[in-house]
Amino acid sequence: MSELILKNVCKMYDKKQYAVRDFSLKIEDGEFVIFVGPSGCGKSTTLRMIAGLEEITSGELWIDKQLCNYVEPKDRDLSMVFQNYALYPQMTVYDNMAFALQIRKVPKKEIDKKVQEAASVLGIRHLLKQRPGALSGGQKQRVAIGSAIMREPKAFLMDEPLSNLDAKLRAQMRVELSELHKRLSATMIYVTHDQTEAMTLGTKIVVMKDGFIQQADTPKAVYEHPANLFVAGFIGSPSMNFFEGSIRKTDKGADFVLESGTALEIPEDRAFALLNEYRNKKVILGVRPEHFLSEITAKDPKADYTKRVLNGVITTREMLGAESMFYLEEASAGEFAARLPVETKGRTRDEMTLFVDMDRVHFFDAETEHNIFYRGGQQ
Amino acid sequence: MKQFVEKMKGKSAYAYLIPCFLVFAVFLFYPFVKTIYLSLYKTDKLGQAKLFVGLENYTDLLTSESFYNSLFVTLLFVVIVVVGSMLIGLIGAVLCSKAFPGIRVFSTSYALPMAIASSGAAMIFKIILNPTIGILNKLTGLDINWIADPKYALICVAVLTAWLNSGINFLYFSAGLGNIDESIYERASVDGATGIQKFFRLTLPGLSPIMFYTLVVNIIQAFQSFGQIKILTSGGPGESTNVIVYSIYRDAFFNYKFGSAAAQSVVLFLIIMALTLVMFKVEKKGVKY
Numbered sequence: 001m002s003e004l005i006l007k008n009v010c011k012m013y014d015k016k017q018y019a020v021r022d023f024s025l026k027i028e029d030g031e032f033v034i035f036v037g038p039s040g041c042g043k044s045t046t047l048r049m050i051a052g053l054e055e056i057t058s059g060e061l062w063i064d065k066q067l068c069n070y071v072e073p074k075d076r077d078l079s080m081v082f083q084n085y086a087l088y089p090q091m092t093v094y095d096n097m098a099f100a101l102q103i104r105k106v107p108k109k110e111i112d113k114k115v116q117e118a119a120s121v122l123g124i125r126h127l128l129k130q131r132p133g134a135l136s137g138g139q140k141q142r143v144a145i146g147s148a149i150m151r152e153p154k155a156f157l158m159d160e161p162l163s164n165l166d167a168k169l170r171a172q173m174r175v176e177l178s179e180l181h182k183r184l185s186a187t188m189i190y191v192t193h194d195q196t197e198a199m200t201l202g203t204k205i206v207v208m209k210d211g212f213i214q215q216a217d218t219p220k221a222v223y224e225h226p227a228n229l230f231v232a233g234f235i236g237s238p239s240m241n242f243f244e245g246s247i248r249k250t251d252k253g254a255d256f257v258l259e260s261g262t263a264l265e266i267p268e269d270r271a272f273a274l275l276n277e278y279r280n281k282k283v284i285l286g287v288r289p290e291h292f293l294s295e296i297t298a299k300d301p302k303a304d305y306t307k308r309v310l311n312g313v314i315t316t317r318e319m320l321g322a323e324s325m326f327y328l329e330e331a332s333a334g335e336f337a338a339r340l341p342v343e344t345k346g347r348t349r350d351e352m353t354l355f356v357d358m359d360r361v362h363f364f365d366a367e368t369e370h371n372i373f374y375r376g377g378q379q
Numbered sequence: 380m381k382q383f384v385e386k387m388k389g390k391s392a393y394a395y396l397i398p399c400f401l402v403f404a405v406f407l408f409y410p411f412v413k414t415i416y417l418s419l420y421k422t423d424k425l426g427q428a429k430l431f432v433g434l435e436n437y438t439d440l441l442t443s444e445s446f447y448n449s450l451f452v453t454l455l456f457v458v459i460v461v462v463g464s465m466l467i468g469l470i471g472a473v474l475c476s477k478a479f480p481g482i483r484v485f486s487t488s489y490a491l492p493m494a495i496a497s498s499g500a501a502m503i504f505k506i507i508l509n510p511t512i513g514i515l516n517k518l519t520g521l522d523i524n525w526i527a528d529p530k531y532a533l534i535c536v537a538v539l540t541a542w543l544n545s546g547i548n549f550l551y552f553s554a555g556l557g558n559i560d561e562s563i564y565e566r567a568s569v570d571g572a573t574g575i576q577k578f579f580r581l582t583l584p585g586l587s588p589i590m591f592y593t594l595v596v597n598i599i600q601a602f603q604s605f606g607q608i609k610i611l612t613s614g615g616p617g618e619s620t621n622v623i624v625y626s627i628y629r630d631a632f633f634n635y636k637f638g639s640a641a642a643q644s645v646v647l648f649l650i651i652m653a654l655t656l657v658m659f660k661v662e663k664k665g666v667k668y
């Protein structure tokens with residue numbers, strides 16, 4: 001197991017546009033790093049550069065203190081699950097899984113043991129004699145995972161390895177991968193579009209957009225302290241609500257004022273900082289759906305709770321199980337979503353008053369879209 | 380009436396086969412039946428059947444040393460040609476499967492033999508192989524009379540034929556390689572496979588369906604080579620390049636033994652058919668699609 005360092009790695013296809021730009025990241029031994037980002041932001045490209053399948057246009061890749069820009073893929077000792085599976089069509093599932101060991105001349109008995117073991121973990125034992133052509137997408141994907149976990153390489157690279165599985169199987173595989181990571185204390189780099197996978201598996205999340213890293217931090221930090229508007233909107237599902245408005249001075253401190261005139265009281269600790277720099281300037285308020293409350297539980301004696309409410313008309317209501325999603329329409333801010341306990345009353349077209357947990361909201365600079373209170377983060 | 384129409388509906392499919400069947404009948408079935416017919420007769424110089432002899436033409440063949448020599452020469456010739464042409468085609472296709480500057484020039488030259496007439500190539504080879512002015516002897520510093528020496532004559536025509544047939548093989552294999560998904564090579568290299576391992580574990584199995592097809596076509600084609608043998612060696616020296624097809628030609632049009640020639644044609648047909656059947660049997664086991 002090992003440590004990977006990427007220094008200002010760039011990738012340009014066909015001398016036109018950067019697919020990945022200035023990618024700098026240190027991946028410690030045993031870390032489980034998750035790459036997330038919208039489609040086409042360069043996640044697969046980064047993974048392929050680490051694997052050596054794509055030439056690095058500029059920058060440096062260090063694996064275990066060795067500069068690896070020009071090391072052949074076969075000598076990097078990594079293993080990879082490809083986004084399109086890349087199974088060998090002429091071989092059986094068994095041989096597909098055994099391939100990496102077979103070419104290393106591992107004894108047959110040992111191979112057999114490992115293949116059987118992995119196959120039963122993945123639930124594909126009955127498919128071992130089939131050829132990939134006869135498998136469903138999810139089965140192929142499990143074969144691809146199986147092939148990748150045969151060895152103990154320096155790092156596992158997985159490009160959306162669970163994307164084609166059903167919800168139950170996905171949850172099961174998530175647990176297996178997490179266990180594998182613990183058992184081998186393996187370094188893993190993992191691409192996913194699934195929020196749950198990203199939050200539960202990763203020890204570090206790397207959020208990318210247009211080839212740039214937006215933020216790289218622990219799941220908790222990325223969720224609680226997003227670096228900018230994009231990360232805030234991308235992480236968390238359903239995503240954060242944004243309200244445009246401005247900062248206004250009051251006797252006690254400061255208010256955030258929506259265009260409709262509705263004012264929200266800003267807690268003291270942040271009021272002064274905001275007043276200093278953003279007085280009467282445009283800012284964007286970010287509130288996660290779960291930070292709306294139908295009634296107050298915690299009491300802050302200094303807070304004026306009547307000035308921490310938002311009114312809206314219910315447009316849609318969705319049952320999620322233990323909770324309900326409410327979609328509301330506010331006069332100026334437009335539609336926003338709130339996640340409330342399932343027993344909350346309210347029907348479509350009813351007026352509803354919600355408390356905003358102002359201690360957990362985010363303020364973004366309307367121009368740069370940076371989180372005003374973001375103070376760097378660990379890299 | 381209605382019943383009749385119903386009946387004809389099912390049968391009408393056969394009507395569409397008639398044009399094709401007519402062409403086949405005139406150019407394939409008739410000559411084929413006629414050949415079998417002739418092989419049972421002694422003929423006059425114009426090839427008319429004169430005297431029914433039953434299987435005598437065949438028994439004559441089976442006791443003739445010259446015929447066994449023909450068989451042996453043919454076999455050797457076919458093996459060299461098929462192995463040679465498939466190897467050249469395969470190596471060319473693998474070399475040209477990656478893009479590099481000037482690839483067009485190389486692909487064209489590998490595919491070129493396809494466009495050369497066999498007799499034309501034979502004429503050029505005749506000059507190349509000429510013991511006194513030929514470039515082969517000049518370059519290698521050897522002093523061998525390639526075509527006139529029974530030891531080398533067969534190899535020379537076989538190599539020429541292999542090269543001639545390699546063009547189409549190059550095309551087949553290139554198409555086959557194009558069908559192999561590039562990403563499995565990527566996975567193999569991450570898995571740690573060397574170039575040679577990739578070739579034997581991925582490329583060859585990936586080519587196996589087209590390889591089988593090419594093999595069958597090549598064997599049949601090799602059995603039927605004629606032009607280049609006629610021009611380069613005329614079956615000689617001695618009988619060293621007297622393959623069956625050439626022997627048929629010689630018996631029919633020089634010795635006017637049409638009966639014997641017809642019998643040899645039938646034997647050749649049987650051999651090719653048997654081989655093809657065997658290969659299709661083997662295919663069921665060996666070829667993975």
Ligand SMILES: Nc1ncnc2c1ncn2[C@@H]1O[C@H](COP(=O)(O)OP(=O)(O)OP(=O)(O)O)[C@@H](O)[C@H]1O
Nearest residue numbers: 013014019037038039040041042043044045046083
């Ligand atoms: N071979 C290529 N040639 C040219 N451009 C490419 C190539 N591969 C990828 N790109 C471009 O690079 C960018 C990043 O692609 P990449 O495959 O890394 O996206 P991704 O983040 O993995 O997306 P997804 O989530 O859809 O898999 C895209 O804009 C894509 O168009």
Ligand SMILES: [Mg+2]
Nearest residue numbers: 043044083159
């Ligand atoms: Mg991708």
